[in-house]
Amino acid sequence: MTTKTAEHSKVRDGRSTREAILEAASRLIRVHGYNHTSLDDVLRESGVGKGNFYYHFKSKEDLGYAILDQIIGSFLERTLEPCFADPDEHALAQVQCFLDRLLEAQRASNCVGGCPLGNLAAELSDVHEGFRGRLTSVFAAWRERLTLALRSAQSRGTVDRSCQPEAVADFLVASLEGAILLTKLTKDIAVMEQCVAEMKRYLSLFEPRV
C-alpha cells in the first residue's frame, strides 16, 4: 500500500533520512552521552533501518562528527552571533543579552540535557582526540567573539582599560558552562539565574570609570 505520491523515499515526514537520523541521535546523545547511546536506539527512534544508516554514514563516529558540526553551526549562527550583530550596541549589553539567551534556553529545556558541547567535552576530551579538536575550536570561536566585542568597546572607551578581554572571555565561557552543568545537576533554574546575575555584577566592574 505504499503510496508513491512523494518522490522516491529520500523523504521521511518531510525531511531526509539523514536529517531524521541526526535529529534522533542528537536528542539521545544529549541525554545519554555519545558512548552510551547505541546505534540501535537511534535507529529505533528515527525509524531508519541499519543498512540505510550505513548507506548515509560511514560509522557511528562519522555520525558523531555530523552531529557536532550541526550543534556548532547552530550555536554560532543562531545563538552567539545574533547578540553581537549590531556593532553600535554597547559591548556589555551584548554580553548580557547573550547571558539571558542561555538562561532562557535552560528554562526552556526544563534543566534537562545541559549544554551539548559541554557534555561532549566532559565525556570525550580525554579519550577522543578528534572530538576534542573540534570542541576546542568552537570554544575558541566563542571566546574570540567575546574578546573582540570587549576589545573594540575598550578602544571606544565604553569598557574600562582594566579589563583584559581574553581573560574575561575565558572566565565568562567557563562560568556559563559550569552554571549550566550545576543547573542540570540540581534541576533548579534558580542556580542558573543566580549565576547569570553574578556574572552581570562581575561585568559591572568593567564599566568605564568616571
Next chain:
Amino acid sequence: MTTKTAEHSKVRDGRSTREAILEAASRLIRVHGYNHTSLDDVLRESGVGKGNFYYHFKSKEDLGYAILDQIIGSFLERTLEPCFADPDEHALAQVQCFLDRLLEAQRASNCVGGCPLGNLAAELSDVHEGFRGRLTSVFAAWRERLTLALRSAQSRGTVDRSCQPEAVADFLVASLEGAILLTKLTKDIAVMEQCVAEMKRYLSLFEPRV
C-alpha cells in the same frame, strides 16, 4: 566475632582487595566515565578476579556509589575543609586559598581527568537518579561551606553587605567546575589560571567599602 570488615581480607600490595578495586576504578572512571569503564578493565588493572569482585561489591552500581563516597569524603575533608579551618582568617583569603588549591590540583594532573564530581554530574545527572542525588548533596555541602564563611565574615564586617552569600557561593562553584572543564578540554593550564585570577577580581567586589 569482633568486626568482619575488610581487615580480614588478604592484603594486596599493602592494601585490601576492596581498596585496590576502588583505586583502579576511580582512576579509570575519571578518564573514561562511569558507563564506558568496563568491569573487566577495572579487574585487569587491579589484578582482582571477577568472583572476588562480586564478593566485595554487590554490582557495578554498588562500586560506583563506593567510589563516589570516597571522592566526596576526600574532597570535603582533604580539600575543602582545610582552607576554612582557621575561624579567624579573613573569609576572602580562605576562598582564595581554596581557589589556589584547585588550580594546583589541575596543574598536578596535567589537565587530564577534570573534576571527578563534575564529570559524573555531566554524565549521569539526567539518567541515574541515585547518583544525581548524591552529587547534588556534595555540591550543596560545598556551597554551604562557602556561604557560611561569607555570611559570618559579613556579620563581622570583613565582607561587604552587598554580597549575597548563597548567590556568590553558587557562582564560585559553577565557575570552578566550568574552568576545570575548559582546562581539561583545551589541555591548557593558562585557562584555569586566568579563570582563578578573574574569580579573585570578582571577589574584590566584596571587600568592605570604606
Next chain:
DNA sequence: TTTTCTGTACCGACTGGTCAGTACACGTGA
C-alpha cells in the same frame, strides 16, 4: 512503446566481540 540496465535508497538477519553478572570449585586458616 516496451524492455532492460543501472544507481540510489533501503531492509533486517547475521557476525564477532564485549558487557555485567553467575556458578562453582579450590584453598586456607580458625
Next chain:
DNA sequence: TCACGTGTACTGACCAGTCGGTACAGAAAA
C-alpha cells in the same frame, strides 16, 4: 569442619558493523 577469599569458566544481553538482497526511478536499448 566450615566460612571466608579467591580464580575461572560461563551466560545471555547488547554492541558496532557487514552482508545479501529488495524496491524503484530514470536512462538506454529494443
